[in-house]
Amino acid sequence: MKQFLRVKPGALLLSVMSGMASAQQFGGHISASSGESDNAYKSETRLLTERQDTYEVALAGDYTNQFLSGxxxxxxxxxxxxxxxxxxVRTLDGAASLMLGAPTDPVDLQLKHSRHTLLSAPDEINVTTNQDxxxxxxxIPRVKKRISAADMVLASADFTQIDFTKNxxxxxxRTTAALSWIRRASKVxxxxxxxxxxxIKFDNFDSADYRYTNAVxxxxxxxxxxxxxxxxxxxRxxxxxxxxxxSPTYAFSTSYKTPLHSFKLMSSKAITDSSMGNGNVRGVNQNPDNDGAFKVDQIERVxxxxxxxxxxxxxxxxxxLSLHQNKDDYLLLPDEGRQEGGSASFTYSFTEDIKASYKASDLRQRFVGSLIGRDYDYKTQRLELAIGIVESFSFRVFMELEDxxxxxxxxxxxxxxxGAALSYAF
Structure with missing residues (x-):
């Protein structure tokens, strides 16, 4: 399990500090699962039946007071x-944020860390040798100045380091300087x-260095x-x-929530690159992808x-229910990636301790350029029955299909x- 902590000292300190600060609202789970695959090589011709085991530890927490939030x-x-x-393989996925300073303070400092598993080659199957x-x-230090009851000026700097395990x-x-004027137009x-x-400077690819300017x-x-x-x-x-x-850029997001319904819509067009991608922000698409990290280049993403x-x-x-559509156009390289898909999940609670769930997803991936002819469709299904045994312990049996x-x-x-899994929640 030591490789779970294979992160930079600063990142490790950040996650530990956030976890300590979150002690009053802290939780997680530990689970062990085992199952049998009827096609372990994920091949049409080379078939192998194999037992596969997964051990999982998840931790989460948050805390806020007048001096900091994490x-x-x-x-x-x-x-x-x-x-x-x-x-x-051993992997660590997740994110942490620590804000030193209150919203009303003239100066604050934010520390952020995230880690996410991606596909190394976008056209290859999802096996551990094709994961990065x-x-x-x-x-991110910030300086704030209120110039009236409704107006505030904010200046910030952002120093970010991005590292890949393999690529x-x-x-x-990347070093960013930003200036904002915020006006409160109404109470809402x-x-x-x-x-x-x-x-932006690439550590091992100097010719790809670039400057990015944005005004919105x-x-x-x-x-x-x-x-x-x-x-x-x-x-630019x-x-x-x-x-x-x-090119023009835009971003629109909306959410609507009632006791029975929740709805979210997000749409954007902007320039990113093969290093940053979406910045490890999780979207509705939970299927494995490479998030643009294929060849070193800038990307216009819709x-x-x-x-x-x-x-x-x-x-x-x-x-x-969810739907997603993504288009990546590499700015200098003659490559494009287009992805669209959707998912549906349904959960039914027989009792407080017994729940059944079903989830299906469908993904279509299309390529233009050097990966032309590597298009694929990827479908998954999962049926699960979860049973609460005693307080904090649960047992699950499940079946997964990949096509x-x-x-x-x-x-x-x-x-x-x-397969089946035993979990303990705390």
Whole structure:
């Protein structure tokens, strides 16, 4: 389990501090699961039945007082393969944030850390040899000045280091300076004028270094059940080599929540790169992907996500639906990636201690450029029955189905996995 802590000292300190600060609101779980795969190699022709074991530790907590606020959520996995179809692997996924200073203080400091597992090659199957981990550490000091009862000026700097466990070409450092003017337009809405300049340097790929400029105006509203935000502006990418690209940028998000329904919609267009991607922010798509970390380049990304959850069908059940669409255009390389998909999940509670759930997802991945001809469709299903045994302990039995259909027969397979798990929550 030592490899769970294979993070930078600063990142480890941040997660520990957040966990300590969150002691009053702290929780997590420990679980061990074992099951049998009927196609451990994930191959159409090379079949192997194998026992696979997973050990999981999850911790989460948050804390707020007048001087600081912190939040942390991490999951460590130890996966083992009895017949060595894949390499045994230990991973850590999650994020932490620590804010030193109150919203009314003239100066504050935010420390952030995140770690996420990605696919190394976007067209290859999801096995441990095709997985990489991206770690992001940020230090963000801010200075605030209130110039009237309704107006505030905020200046900030952002020092971020991004490291990949395997693909070190995408390691980068970025320094950002930002200036914002925030005006309170009403009791429930704000207007924000924002400009930023970033200097991005790749540790092992100097020719990809670039400067990023962004200017937007943001309008946001927070009502009792409804909130939304709209940002429009312009962004520009300029490489040290002289290549540059500029385009309009936008970001729209809205959420609506009642006792029985919750709805979220997010859509954006912006320039990112193969190092930063989405910044380890989790979206509705829970299927494995590489988040642009393929070849070193800037990327113009257009992304839309929508999700809806309801308990209106019956008192004991919950239905959730989501859709997503993502388009990545590499700015210099002749590569494009297009992804769209959706998922549905349904949970029914027979009693307080017995629950059944079903989840299905469907993903379509299309490529243009060097990966043309590697398109694939990926479908998953999971049926689970969870039973509370005694206080804090639960037992689960589950069946998972994977169906991958690719233009390349070597990347086409069907797999059935049946297993059971014992968990302790605290």
């Amino acid at each position: 939040t942390a959520e991490y999951t460590g996995l130890d996966r083992r393969f009895a017949e060595h179809s894949q390499e045994d 981990e991206r770690e992001i550490v940020s230090v 070190e070409l995408n390691n980068s450092k 809405s704000n207007i924000n004028l924002q400009a930023q300049q970033s200097d 105006v943001v309008y946001s509203t927070q009502l009792r059940n409804l909130s939304y935000s709209l940002a429009v502006g312009y962004n 990418s300029e490489r040290d080599s002289g290549d540059n690209y500029g 992304n839309t996500e929508v999700s809806w959850g309801t308990q209106a069908l019956c008192i004991k059940c919950t239905l959730s 991958r259909d690719s233009d390349d027969n070597d990347r086409t397979y069907n797999e059935e996995f049946v």
